[in-house]
Amino acid sequence: MSFWRKTERTTLRAEAVEPGRRRFLALGCACCAAVALPALPAGAAVPPAVQRHLNLAKEAAGNDLGAYLRLGNTALTPPAAPQVDLGPLINQPVPPPGQAFDNLFYVGARWVSAWIIRTSDGLILIDALNNDDEAERVIGAGMRRLGLDPAQIRYLVITHGHGDHYGGAGWVKRVASPKIVASDADWTMMATKLEFDAPEWGRPPQRDVAVRDGDRITLGDTAVEVLVTPGHTRGTISLLFTVRQGGQEHRALLWGGTAFNFGAQPDRIERLQGYIDATARLRDIARQRNVDVFISNHAGYDEAITKLAAMPSAGRNPFVIGADTTVRALTVMHECARATMEAWKA
Numbered sequence: 001m002s003f004w005r006k007t008e009r010t011t012l013r014a015e016a017v018e019p020g021r022r023r024f025l026a027l028g029c030a031c032c033a034a035v036a037l038p039a040l041p042a043g044a045a046v047p048p049a050v051q052r053h054l055n056l057a058k059e060a061a062g063n064d065l066g067a068y069l070r071l072g073n074t075a076l077t078p079p080a081a082p083q084v085d086l087g088p089l090i091n092q093p094v095p096p097p098g099q100a101f102d103n104l105f106y107v108g109a110r111w112v113s114a115w116i117i118r119t120s121d122g123l124i125l126i127d128a129l130n131n132d133d134e135a136e137r138v139i140g141a142g143m144r145r146l147g148l149d150p151a152q153i154r155y156l157v158i159t160h161g162h163g164d165h166y167g168g169a170g171w172v173k174r175v176a177s178p179k180i181v182a183s184d185a186d187w188t189m190m191a192t193k194l195e196f197d198a199p200e201w202g203r204p205p206q207r208d209v210a211v212r213d214g215d216r217i218t219l220g221d222t223a224v225e226v227l228v229t230p231g232h233t234r235g236t237i238s239l240l241f242t243v244r245q246g247g248q249e250h251r252a253l254l255w256g257g258t259a260f261n262f263g264a265q266p267d268r269i270e271r272l273q274g275y276i277d278a279t280a281r282l283r284d285i286a287r288q289r290n291v292d293v294f295i296s297n298h299a300g301y302d303e304a305i306t307k308l309a310a311m312p313s314a315g316r317n318p319f320v321i322g323a324d325t326t327v328r329a330l331t332v333m334h335e336c337a338r339a340t341m342e343a344w345k346a
């Protein structure tokens, strides 16, 4: 029995009591839902160790990375799977597709992202949205608007095994028959017991290419480095690759799973520690490799849609944030995770 079905039954009971309420789902990728800051119970004090890490996160966020600060909410509430109403998230108006760099395109929805890396030998699609219908309407239509042929997708990379990232894989397979890439751990999850599920999500694809930390996905002139960054799922992968604009090269990091929304699951401490370690490791890599572009698979974090809308008038590319800002973003994520660890261990 899936985690979701248990929650669904609970929620349905709540609906019977309160018929006007919309159905809510416990959702794995509540990464970018516009969730209000939780109110602490009156008189409740935030433990000093928690507050210390939240302060460090706030300091690192400055005035430009506030979107990542909401991760700290997990430190202020008991561990529980987030309750998210999936329909309104999926049914938001589709943003225009856009080109972030000569070789990087956004063809995602408003809530969940899909990126395309263009190589000399075809296209790499990163994530497939919630279901086949959405993939066709958003990825397919967006690609055609940008002059990209969906039949040229050679790889579909699934950043992690939650349905808002693999759900449209059936459409991708139908139009392009690409190799489908995920980590071994998340292939196993997708093939056996899904951590989260929802009726809006397409079914997981059949296991195909399993990648490990340090592997490269090579296509034409492009090599995408795979970094396993566990926590959000056990096998979340992040991607490091070169983007180009006007003869200039930049190093881009796409973080593959941001929220620590594993709720009350028994392995939550281990997963949170994995996330703490992964953010620390990638912060070192970002410094060493001068990673000056940091993007997400939910536009609520990297503000990709806002940045794309600003591109025609902007003097410089808003996606080039500099390595220091990449390090700050990873620090916000890291400190919010450490605050949550202090809260959960207390």
Ligand SMILES: [Zn+2]
Residues within 6 Å of the ligand: 028, 029, 030, 160, 162, 232, 257
């Ligand atoms: Zn997820």
